[in-house]
Amino acid sequence: MKVRIVGIGMGPQHVTPEAAAALRSADYVVAASKGDDDGLLAARREVAAAYGLEVVAVADPERDRADPADYPGAVADWHAARVAAYAEVLGSRGGTAAFLVWGDPSLYDSTIRIVEQLADRLPLTYDVIAGISAPQLLAARHRIVLHPVGQPVHVTTARRLPEAVATGQRNIAVMLTGALDLAGLEDWSIWWGANLGTPSEALVAGTVREVLPEIEAARVRAKAAAGWVMDVYLLRAAP
Numbered sequence: 596m597k598v599r600i601v602g603i604g605m606g607p608q609h610v611t612p613e614a615a616a617a618l619r620s621a622d623y624v625v626a627a628s629k630g631d632d633d634g635l636l637a638a639r640r641e642v643a644a645a646y647g648l649e650v651v652a653v654a655d656p657e658r659d660r661a662d663p664a665d666y667p668g669a670v671a672d673w674h675a676a677r678v679a680a681y682a683e684v685l686g687s688r689g690g691t692a693a694f695l696v697w698g699d700p701s702l703y704d705s706t707i708r709i710v711e712q713l714a715d716r717l718p719l720t721y722d723v724i725a726g727i728s729a730p731q732l733l734a735a736r737h738r739i740v741l742h743p744v745g746q747p748v749h750v751t752t753a754r755r756l757p758e759a760v761a762t763g764q765r766n767i768a769v770m771l772t773g774a775l776d777l778a779g780l781e782d783w784s785i786w787w788g789a790n791l792g793t794p795s796e797a798l799v800a801g802t803v804r805e806v807l808p809e810i811e812a813a814r815v816r817a818k819a820a821a822g823w824v825m826d827v828y829l830l831r832a833a834p
């Protein structure tokens with residue numbers, strides 16, 4: 596058995612020739628389904644269809660979000676439930692399965708960790724094909740480099756943004772966002788993007804103080820247009 600973990604960027608236009616070759620070598624696609632209105636599952640289906648691949652949708656197990664104090668524990672339980680569900684599919688079908696990962700598998704995605712666990716249970720080999728990630732596309736759309744010359748860029752989640760600022764990070768890419776809480780960062784610059792690479796893509800850039808209301812309105816519009824919204828932004832402290 597073989598598993599190919601394929602980064603598909605933000606949709607069919609980002610499937611690289613390397614990813615396309617991996618897809619052509621696969622027998623079927625395994626994809627987590629978060630319900631009927633799962634916009635990302637629809638994107639995966641579109642990519643799979645382009646390569647004539649059947650999509651085996653595996654209902655995503657419920658994740659316990661009640662106790663944020665035990666976030667790692669809740670995620671570990673969720674991963675274990677996903678591993679069990681995927682093991683059943685792979686065990687019964689065999690062959691070469693492709694997991695289509697939104698963006699790149701290296702950023703805020705559990706597929707590699709899940710497949711590592713699958714490989715402990717089943718006789719399989721696996722590889723990873725890189726895709727275009729949301730921060731990369733954000734930078735391209737805004738025509739920027741993610742960091743000033745010779746400086747680092749810190750990639751984190753909105754949840755951990757206060758910690759990043761407190762520890763002195765000055766150039767921060769933020770993913771897994773929620774409501775924008777940028778109090779205290781009014782002088783910072785922000786390059787923001789939502790639903791990148793899709794028809795409802797929205798971009799805003801400027802000083803946080805000046806563009807925050809514009810971002811909030813654009814976020815609402817993107818969600819209304821697509822039925823879902825995912826956004827990513829780069830924050831840079833004033834020099």
Ligand SMILES: C[S@@+](CC[C@H](N)C(=O)[O-])C[C@H]1O[C@@H](n2cnc3c(N)ncnc32)[C@H](O)[C@@H]1O
Binds near residue numbers: 770
């Ligand atoms: C679970 S992570 C997956 C990231 C993905 N593996 C990547 O390489 O970009 C989802 C987060 O990525 C960002 N994201 C993913 N797709 C996006 C898009 N099309 N536009 C803007 N942000 C996106 C958002 O911050 C979202 O909360």
